[in-house]
Structure formats: structure tokens, C-alpha cells
Amino acid sequence: MNHPIPSFANWSPSDLKSEILLGDCAEVLQRLPNESVDLIVTSPPYADQRKSTYGGIHPDKYVEWMLPRTAQMFRVLKDGGSFVLNIKEKAMDGQRHTYVLELILALKKQGWLWTEEYVWHKRNCYPGKWPNRFRDAWERCLHFTKSRKFKMNQQSVMVPMGDWAQTRLKSLGKNDVLRHDSQVGNAFAKNIANWQGRDMAYPTNVLHLATECGNKGHSAAFPLSLPQWFIKLFTDPGDVVLDPFVGSGTTVEAASGLGRSVIGIDVLDEYVQMCRQKLIPVQGVLLEKAAKYNVDQVSQKICRR
Amino acid sequence: MNHPIPSFANWSPSDLKSEILLGDCAEVLQRLPNESVDLIVTSPPYADQRKSTYGGIHPDKYVEWMLPRTAQMFRVLKDGGSFVLNIKEKAMDGQRHTYVLELILALKKQGWLWTEEYVWHKRNCYPGKWPNRFRDAWERCLHFTKSRKFKMNQQSVMVPMGDWAQTRLKSLGKNDVLRHDSQVGNAFAKNIANWQGRDMAYPTNVLHLATECGNKGHSAAFPLSLPQWFIKLFTDPGDVVLDPFVGSGTTVEAASGLGRSVIGIDVLDEYVQMCRQKLIPVQGVLLEKAAKYNVDQVSQKICRR
């Protein structure tokens, strides 16, 4: 269990693989070599007073808890790579807690560049009514990089304009594109270029996505299209995506579906198992595809834990 | 020029007035008495390296520059009042500057409660294309208060419901009626709820507003509906609204139009003049109205500190 994880770097795009590892990413990440990951997309356990899945990190201890983990992420991320952190501070005692702000400042001290803050606008947010606030309908997607130059495939997330845009259905337009892609399964097969004939426009830093209510029991809370968007934007097919807090495995699912290699880590065996289950059909597809090249090599890679 | 500004507090709603004052709000606000303002809505000069309207505050000096001004705002704001700060950090050297985060932390130290962060989603944002980021389509509207209990008229900003309501309106099921009875309790409130509650829903903390392209040349970039929303939400008619950084006067215009008294301050005489021009038609109405009651009494109130 303590042997190093092989580097995913320098693989050809056809040699896709996925590793879902059990453990605390603060330790598991030490088994990854330097600069071996192209993109980190994760939604860490939110600070919480109650005891919960990750042991419940208290808001006041959150930055302190996170920093050793982001230090490892910094090490394993390639120089031109990106780190996308989906997070939102809770309201406590009538006001927003500041641990996310403090985390941003601390990450900058750690060497990260705070390149951008994307807003995920949740169209269907949690219900409720309070005398001092409305429902919280947005979360931060903080974009950090290691250097000013990094990989960004803007064309890959262009959205159709024209007929759609005029009818104020901005979210539906983007959604349809994403849904189309996810149905297809991976980026090799279909391309957004199929939507040619319409004018395409670059999106903004505000993402309109509904949360998926489908997954019950497990708090997905993270629509598939969210990691998909960042994966298409910040990686090429065959690149390596890392999610150090797998949870229900949405990022892993998105990365595999888009033809990226993926490393997932979680402390809870329940999540690890569930995530591996999700990948079985995808791995099947990859096997077929890879079989054209070298079955023995690929199956060995895929089946190894 | 150094005489105290009369208190706008304790006026009857019919005695609306507006004062547009020339000077730096750090000094001008000293002429206002304690706890005399119900709401502060402002879009301060953004940090900028270049010399610009407000003398160009450098990002690194921004917090230091702002704090003496917010200290005065804290003093003049009523206990149940609100302070809405529209702001967005610039990108500098390829990354977002942190002065807004630092400002939030500093304001908390100053005694403010960081109650909420609303997102203003700019539907039509500034065009442009860069290799490392998309167009910036959102700004922060930071909501600070002096205490946990504050005035919030949620009903005043309710919005029509989505398609869900339209299908629902056709036939109200038993469940709706029963739920309704138990929740509301009396017939009068029930009628109001029937009139408003069925097809209207509370908004979220994400505001969808297009920027108004109308005002050219002046760096307003602040749609009238944005201050209108907060003014309706956090004040009653007749309350006193303050904008210490008037600029093109959008907040002042909104407040007057909604029947609130208003105090505006700006260092540039050009903005002060323009803002007063905007208010002339409104003031005419106010004068007529006030004259009907008691001119002597009103003038007396004006001169009282």
C-alpha cells in the first residue's frame, strides 16, 4: 500500500487509465511523482461544525487543515496545469464565515496564483426562508495555477449563439451542449464542431448549471457538467486529472467520460467503492478501444489497483 | 461649508429631501450625526494603477484608503441599517488581486458583520478576449450590517415564479389550500398570500441584471435596477439612503425615484452637478409636496443637527 503510484505523465492519449485510491490525500499524494498531473478539480468537504463524513472540519481550523493537502497538490501539478476548487462558505451566527477568503490568501502564500474566480450559478438551489438572507444560489469555483502561462482550450467550451441566445435561454443552450457531450461519452467521438452552422461564442466566468437531483443518498451536489466544463477547458484528451476528494465521484466520472486519465482519492471506502463501480462501464469502452493497440499492456494497467 | 448636515432621521416619509454634497466622504460624512442613515449603497472607485477619477488608488493601498471612510459610514448608519458595497477586484499580472478579500476581513475587524455576498450577474458584460481568462460577467455586492437584526423587506422584491407556477395556477390542489391555511393563519394574510404568494417567489442571492449602456462617457456601468433592488429590500419609503461615492448618481436617482430621502457625496464637482441636474424634476415634486404641510417646521428640521 505504500508503494509509489506510477506516473501518469508521458502516456499517450490512448493509454487511458484510472486509479481510485483509499486514504487521506495528504498521505496518498506523497506517492505521486512531481509534476505528473495536468488538472485538479475537486470539491473538498465543506467546513462544518457537525461531525460528518470527513470527520467534520471546524471552520476555524479549515485553512490549517487544508494547507498540507494543497502543498502536495502543488507538487504533483504540472507547471502549465490548473487547480479548480469548488467551495462556498457557510453562514454562521447570521454572517458568512471568512475561511474561504483566508484560504485564498493562504494559498497565494503557498505559491499558487489566484488566476480567476468562476461563479457557479445553481439554478435550483436549496429551499428555505430566513429573515436575514435569501437562498444561496451560487458557489465559488476558484481557479489557481502555478504560473502565468497555462493550458486553456477556450474553443472547447464555446457555446452556440444566435437563435438560442436571443431567446434568453442562455443556460439551456449551454446545458444542451454539455448534455450532448456527456451522452456521447468521450471526447474522441464527437466534437462541439458538430454544432457548426451557428455562430459560436466564448462563455463568461459565470456558469449556469442546475444541480442534479438524481443521485439520492449520496450527496452529489456537483453536476456532471461542472467538472466536464473545466476538464474540457484546461486539459487535452489523454491528460491526467486528479480529484483528491472524490466523494460521489463526479469529477472522476466526467474525466473518464471525456477520455482523460484520472486519479481519485477518498478517505471513505464507501466512496471509493462506489466510484470504482461507476467506472466499470467506462473501462469497458476503454478496453475495447485499447484492444486495437495492445490488449495485454492495457488490461494490466486498468485492472491494477 | 463646514456646518453640520442636518439629520435626515425622524422625518415623516412625506418630507423627502436630497442633498448632493461636494467633497471627500471621509470629511463630509463627519458633518452627519450618528445613526442617521438607513442604507448605504455604493460602488466605490475601483482600485487602479492608472491615475483616474478618484486620484487612482493603488490596489496595495486600497484597504488602507477605504477604512477611514467606512468608519464614518459605520457611525452614521442606524443599528438596523445595511451597507451594500458593489465591488470587483481587477486582474493584475495575470491574477486576481486580493484587496477585496482583505477589505472584507478589515471591515469585520472594524465591527461590520459580513452578512451576505450577493452576486450581480451582468448579462451583457464588457467584450474582450484573453488567453488566460474569459470575460468577467459578475461583480460582488457585499452586504454588511451593524447587528444581526436589521430591516429586510423580502416581500418587496419577490419575482414571478417559473413555469412550475404557471401549471400550478390552473388548478390549486387540496394540498395547497390546506398547507396554506396552516401556514398563514388568518384570513387577511391569506388573501395577501393568495394575491402575492402563489405566483410570486422569493429571489436568491444571485441577481440577473443587464448593464445599461445608456450613460456613455461616465463610468457608471451600474444599472438603475441594482440599487433599486437593494433600496426596496433594505428600506421603507421615507427612509434615508446614502451614497458616499456618487459617480454618475445611479443610487441617488434610484432612491429619489423610490421615495426615499438621499444623501450623495462626491469629490468631483462634475459628478455633483450632473447628479443635481438629474434630481431637479424629482425635487420639484418633493418641494410641492412638502409645501403642503408646514414650511416653517420643515426648515426648522433641516437646520437642526
Place this chain on the structure above:
DNA sequence: TAGCAACTTGAATCTACCG
């Protein structure tokens, strides 16, 4: 098959209450 209706379920947050 399309369309409507009823039901279910959320990474929520407040107040009230208890030990």
C-alpha cells in the same frame, strides 16, 4: 408518445430549546 400531475429530494439556515 406526449403531456400533465403528484411526489420526492436536496453540500441550507434560521429560531427555539435543552442540558
Place this chain on the structure above:
DNA sequence: CCGGTAGATTCAAGTTGCT
């Protein structure tokens, strides 16, 4: 007075089932 839990509130999207 602090810390923890229970109860109430509320709406968009998905799911299921019927016509």
C-alpha cells in the same frame, strides 16, 4: 453562557405514473 439538536421553512428539477 456555551454547544448541540430538533423543527420549520421552501422551490426547482427529476422521477414516476396515468391519460
